Amino acid sequence: MESPVAFVLILTTIAFADVRSQSIYASENPLPVGSNVTLYSTTPVTTGAWLFNNSLIVLIFPGNPAILSDRVTYNSSTSSLTLMSLKVDDSGEYALQDVAFRAKLMLSVQVPISNVTLWAKATDLVEFNDTAVLMCSVSSGSSLSFEWLKGNSTVTAGEDVHFSNGNATLTINNVTRNYQGPFRCNVSNGISHEISPPVHLNISYGPSNPMMMVTPMKDTYKTGSNITLTCSAKSSPPAMIQWMANGVYLDHYGAELHLKNVTEENSGDYKCVFHNTVTSRFSSANASIWVLDPLTAVVVKNIGGPAILNKPFTLQCEVTGTANTVKWWRNGQPVYADNTTVLDKNNKTLTLNPVQLSDNGYYKCQACNPVSNMTSSPYTLEVNHGPQMPTITGPKVAKTGDNVTLWCYAASYPPSHYKWYYNGSLVSNMSEYTTPPLLKEMSLKYMCMAFNNVTGKNSTAYTMLTVVDPIENVQVKAPGNLAEEGYPYNLTCDVTGPADHIYWMKNGEPLHEDNGTVFYMDNKTVCFTALEPDDTGYYKCMAANALGNMTSPPYKLLVNFGPETPMVYGPAFAETGRYAIFNCSAMSVPPSHYTWWFNGSMVANTSMLTVGPLSFNMTGEYTCMAHNNVTGKNSTKSTMLTVIEAIDSVTVRGNTIPINHKNFTLTCDVVGPYDMIYWMKDGMKLHMNDTTTNHSSYTYYHAEENMLLFTPVTVYNSGTYQCVATNQAGLHKSAPFKLLVNYGPLSVKITGPYLAELGSLDVSLTCSADSWPECHFYWFFNNQSNPLQNGSVLTFPVTKENEGKYICKARNPVTNITMYQSTTFAISYSKSAIHFSSQSLMFMGLFAVSASVLFN
Ligand SMILES: *[C@@H]1O[C@H](CO)[C@@H](O)[C@H](O)[C@H]1NC(C)=O
Ligand SMILES: *[C@@H]1O[C@H](CO)[C@@H](O)[C@H](O)[C@H]1NC(C)=O
Ligand SMILES: *[C@@H]1O[C@H](CO)[C@@H](O)[C@H](O)[C@H]1NC(C)=O
Ligand SMILES: *[C@@H]1O[C@H](CO)[C@@H](O)[C@H](O)[C@H]1NC(C)=O
Ligand SMILES: *[C@@H]1O[C@H](CO)[C@@H](O)[C@H](O)[C@H]1NC(C)=O
Ligand SMILES: *[C@@H]1O[C@H](CO)[C@@H](O)[C@H](O)[C@H]1NC(C)=O
Ligand SMILES: *[C@@H]1O[C@H](CO)[C@@H](O)[C@H](O)[C@H]1NC(C)=O
Ligand SMILES: *[C@@H]1O[C@H](CO)[C@@H](O)[C@H](O)[C@H]1NC(C)=O
Ligand SMILES: *[C@@H]1O[C@H](CO)[C@@H](O)[C@H](O)[C@H]1NC(C)=O
Ligand SMILES: *[C@@H]1O[C@H](CO)[C@@H](O)[C@H](O)[C@H]1NC(C)=O
Ligand SMILES: *[C@@H]1O[C@H](CO)[C@@H](O)[C@H](O)[C@H]1NC(C)=O
Ligand SMILES: *[C@@H]1O[C@H](CO)[C@@H](O)[C@H](O)[C@H]1NC(C)=O
Numbered sequence: 001m002e003s004p005v006a007f008v009l010i011l012t013t014i015a016f017a018d019v020r021s022q023s024i025y026a027s028e029n030p031l032p033v034g035s036n037v038t039l040y041s042t043t044p045v046t047t048g049a050w051l052f053n054n055s056l057i058v059l060i061f062p063g064n065p066a067i068l069s070d071r072v073t074y075n076s077s078t079s080s081l082t083l084m085s086l087k088v089d090d091s092g093e094y095a096l097q098d099v100a101f102r103a104k105l106m107l108s109v110q111v112p113i114s115n116v117t118l119w120a121k122a123t124d125l126v127e128f129n130d131t132a133v134l135m136c137s138v139s140s141g142s143s144l145s146f147e148w149l150k151g152n153s154t155v156t157a158g159e160d161v162h163f164s165n166g167n168a169t170l171t172i173n174n175v176t177r178n179y180q181g182p183f184r185c186n187v188s189n190g191i192s193h194e195i196s197p198p199v200h201l202n203i204s205y206g207p208s209n210p211m212m213m214v215t216p217m218k219d220t221y222k223t224g225s226n227i228t229l230t231c232s233a234k235s236s237p238p239a240m241i242q243w244m245a246n247g248v249y250l251d252h253y254g255a256e257l258h259l260k261n262v263t264e265e266n267s268g269d270y271k272c273v274f275h276n277t278v279t280s281r282f283s284s285a286n287a288s289i290w291v292l293d294p295l296t297a298v299v300v301k302n303i304g305g306p307a308i309l310n311k312p313f314t315l316q317c318e319v320t321g322t323a324n325t326v327k328w329w330r331n332g333q334p335v336y337a338d339n340t341t342v343l344d345k346n347n348k349t350l351t352l353n354p355v356q357l358s359d360n361g362y363y364k365c366q367a368c369n370p371v372s373n374m375t376s377s378p379y380t381l382e383v384n385h386g387p388q389m390p391t392i393t394g395p396k397v398a399k400t401g402d403n404v405t406l407w408c409y410a411a412s413y414p415p416s417h418y419k420w421y422y423n424g425s426l427v428s429n430m431s432e433y434t435t436p437p438l439l440k441e442m443s444l445k446y447m448c449m450a451f452n453n454v455t456g457k458n459s460t461a462y463t464m465l466t467v468v469d470p471i472e473n474v475q476v477k478a479p480g481n482l483a484e485e486g487y488p489y490n491l492t493c494d495v496t497g498p499a500d501h502i503y504w505m506k507n508g509e510p511l512h513e514d515n516g517t518v519f520y521m522d523n524k525t526v527c528f529t530a531l532e533p534d535d536t537g538y539y540k541c542m543a544a545n546a547l548g549n550m551t552s553p554p555y556k557l558l559v560n561f562g563p564e565t566p567m568v569y570g571p572a573f574a575e576t577g578r579y580a581i582f583n584c585s586a587m588s589v590p591p592s593h594y595t596w597w598f599n600g601s602m603v604a605n606t607s608m609l610t611v612g613p614l615s616f617n618m619t620g621e622y623t624c625m626a627h628n629n630v631t632g633k634n635s636t637k638s639t640m641l642t643v644i645e646a647i648d649s650v651t652v653r654g655n656t657i658p659i660n661h662k663n664f665t666l667t668c669d670v671v672g673p674y675d676m677i678y679w680m681k682d683g684m685k686l687h688m689n690d691t692t693t694n695h696s697s698y699t700y701y702h703a704e705e706n707m708l709l710f711t712p713v714t715v716y717n718s719g720t721y722q723c724v725a726t727n728q729a730g731l732h733k734s735a736p737f738k739l740l741v742n743y744g745p746l747s748v749k750i751t752g753p754y755l756a757e758l759g760s761l762d763v764s765l766t767c768s769a770d771s772w773p774e775c776h777f778y779w780f781f782n783n784q785s786n787p788l789q790n791g792s793v794l795t796f797p798v799t800k801e802n803e804g805k806y807i808c809k810a811r812n813p814v815t816n817i818t819m820y821q822s823t824t825f826a827i828s829y830s831k832s833a834i835h836f837s838s839q840s841l842m843f844m845g846l847f848a849v850s851a852s853v854l855f856n
Pocket of ligand 12: 403435436437
């Protein structure tokens with residue numbers, strides 16, 4: 001066997017010749033002392049060595065490897081190395097050396113940590129004075145690292161916090177209350193860790209944050225209130241508290257001070273003093289209390305005499321207690337200082353200078369302090385004033401013999417005393433005075449005097465009274481002669497009594513002077529220079545004086561005139577055998593008498609003239625004459641009458657039966673000469689050759705000579721026709737001709753049931769048709785050629801034999817048009833299966849009919 005040393009030399013010379021991918025790893029790393037570890041290679045090595053800190057442990061070559069330690073085993077097949085009963089010294093670099101490479105790893109063997117203890121140099125500390133020192137140690141363990149915990153958070157180094165002794169010692173300079181802990185230290189290495197039991201530091205601090213709380217919280221307290229003062233501060237151990245009031249120590253200790261049923265003497269500055277006996281430190285907190293008595297009375301007083309208009313007037317507010325503010329109210333509204341309202345510095349005196357009537361009202365004064373608010377009862381101010389110039393009421397004019405009452409009133413407060421004087425003598429010492437009976441035609445002067453005994457003023461007024469007689473009668477007088485158009489005429493107003501003015505009225509309206517109407521003698525006479533018809537009317541005159549007026553009864557003035565040219569009414573043409581009537585009228589007062597003249601003879605002596613029965617020789621001029629027997633005047637008017645031959649009759653006749661869509665003619669027969677004829681339908685004139693829309697169908701009329709042609713006639717032509725013949729004397733209408741156009745049948749309908757239960761009542765089928773005149777109806781059964789029955793209604797019993805088809809034949813006897821309709825009738829057997837109401841049976845019957853129409 002060759003020397004391993006020589007082999008190692010060989011190996012080292014070739015050590016780094018090849019760098020293939022090769023590594024080693026440990027079964028566990030780091031590890032505790034006493035344990036076993038195996039180091040593996042990723043590829044087996046046939047020639048090489050295991051090295052520890054560059055010292056040979058195993059020499060590898062094919063055959064028997066050389067193992068140089070008794071705590072080592074080597075596995076040739078995997079090239080792995082197992083180290084047993086490890087020691088701390090086995091920590092280091094392990095390498096596997098091949099001819100071509102060297103793979104390395106660092107192995108760490110550690111002692112497990114046990115018995116971690118924490119120790120403080122001192123635990124009772126004073127905030128801001130002391131330094132805290134904490135030390136952490138273990139009974140056993142290697143490769144230690146320390147972590148410090150306060151509560152659950154890690155302590156980090158800072159201004160006042162330092163670590164030393166490989167982090168095993170913690171120093172806190174100038175401790176604060178935040179460093180009470182609990183402190184623990186967490187010691188660890190690669191294989192184990194352990195946390196120490198906690199250590200608490202007892203840090204004394206304070207008193208700090210001193211505070212005083214007052215309940216209830218107020219600026220000012222009312223006498224009798226209860227107040228609680230509460231003090232607090234942060235301090236460890238808790239601070240002792242002693243109370244002071246206004247700088248004097250009270251024999252009171254503890255957090256609370258109760259002030260009960262306070263008086264104004266309890267006002268002042270309150271202080272509590274805190275003392276921490278451990279830190280030997282003091283602090284204090286304070287608060288001010290202000291106690292006030294509430295107001296007990298507020299009264300408004302008048303000082304300096306009564307209120308006299310335009311003089312100064314003063315009110316005072318008397319307050320019992322301390323008032324901060326005083327306010328005045330008038331009639332519920334605040335009073336403010338202005339030009340005439342003066343308030344003193346503290347508002348206690350209100351001066352109205354000068355006082356006005358507008359100052360009247362209820363005055364209140366309100367006083368407030370922080371704990372009360374009081375308002376006086378109202379003071380009523382009524383300003384004394386007046387009297388002003390009196391007002392005298394009563395008549396200005398009176399009748400002889402009357403007693404007149406006069407009233408005097410002057411605005412004044414308090415109310416004035418009154419006196420009446422006549423001719424310098426006192427006649428009454430009241431506001432009212434009634435005269436003795438008055439003498440005729442006097443003008444009397446009365447004086448009233450008013451006196452106010454508070455203001456000491458008086459005032460006087462006069463009134464004049466006139467005594468007159470009343471107007472007793474007024475009449476309109478007219479001269480004896482008749483009033484006639486064109487002649488002058490006078491009306492006179494006849495007055496009994498003294499009249500100052502006369503007025504005229506015609507038909508209720510004032511009468512004014514104009515060209516033909518003139519007033520004379522102070523309006524006593526109205527003169528018409530030449531009467532006109534429209535001067536007719538009702539005239540009244542009114543007489544007036546200071547006492548009143550009187551109006552005459554109406555006088556009717558009737559102006560006679562006329563006749564003017566008459567108006568004549570009557571025909572210009574008239575037919576032989578008839579009568580002509582003429583009327584005549586002419587404007588005239590009084591009404592005229594009338595006469596009628598023909599061919600130089602008088603034919604009537606009334607306004608109406610009837611001529612006839614007429615013959616051709618009655619043609620000519622008829623004259624009406626009107627005569628007024630007051631004015632003696634006549635007036636005439638003539639009219640011309642022409643007698644023509646008469647139309648004797650006008651009749652309408654139809655030549656054939658009118659059938660829808662066939663031609664038809666109406667003929668107008670006139671007996672006598674005529675100028676023209678025309679046609680009317682339903683009272684309206686027909687326009688010929690004119691297509692008009694009527695009932696959504698076209699009707700067309702055409703007249704030839706005396707005939708009206710319908711080509712053809714339709715139902716829309718039905719109606720009442722008249723023919724009108726005219727001549728110069730007028731119209732002749734025929735009697736109405738009723739045209740009823742025959743048509744149809746247009747449709748045929750069967751109603752009745754199509755189904756019935758065996759044994760039920762007889763069944764009826766009814767046939768109807770749209771037609772004029774009414775159709776004749778025939779019923780057939782199941783194609784039999786002979787009719788079953790004539791007439792629109794067919795009734796038969798409900799039997800099996802009557803089941804089948806029913807046919808109705810409808811024939812219009814005038815148009816000769818025939819139409820058919822059919823229905824089937826069946827018997828229903830199941831009594832309970834179907835139940836139809838009569839309405840639904842009817843409906844089904846109708847349905848059957850329409851179905852059969854489709855079949856036909
Ligand atoms: C280490 O290995 C030896 C030999 O195989 C054994 O006797 C011992 O119990 C092992 N130790 C541990 C801690 O496994
Ligand atoms: C733990 O350590 C303390 C001081 O270092 C020592 O007094 C004590 O005996 C130890 N306890 C154990 C179980 O090692
Ligand atoms: C301790 O801390 C307080 C406030 O942080 C500071 O005012 C005081 O000067 C400090 N004292 C010392 C000795 O550092
Ligand atoms: C705190 O320190 C100050 C001066 O640093 C000292 O006067 C005082 O007595 C100390 N307080 C305590 C409670 O030790
Ligand atoms: C600290 O952690 C423990 C355990 O995780 C937990 O029970 C505890 O509530 C935590 N304390 C705080 C203050 O978070
Ligand atoms: C102390 O702890 C810090 C982290 O808190 C870490 O960065 C530092 O390495 C530690 N020092 C020692 C000596 O373990
Ligand atoms: C003050 O307290 C007393 C009893 O404690 C009570 O009778 C009285 O009504 C209280 N006064 C007020 C104003 O609440
Ligand atoms: C409150 O004090 C007044 C005198 O200041 C006394 O008359 C009254 O009875 C007291 N009320 C209560 C409830 O103590
Ligand atoms: C006086 O009265 C006026 C108007 O009412 C008011 O605004 C003012 O506050 C009052 N002053 C005092 C001292 O009461
Ligand atoms: C107050 O007097 C001044 C000047 O004398 C005048 O202009 C003003 O209108 C007066 N105001 C009232 C409310 O009378
Ligand atoms: C005084 O009392 C009345 C009614 O009680 C109230 O409307 C008014 O606001 C109070 N005034 C003050 C100043 O408290
Ligand atoms: C009028 O007055 C006189 C006395 O003054 C009296 O006698 C007479 O009755 C009065 N007449 C009437 C109608 O009042």
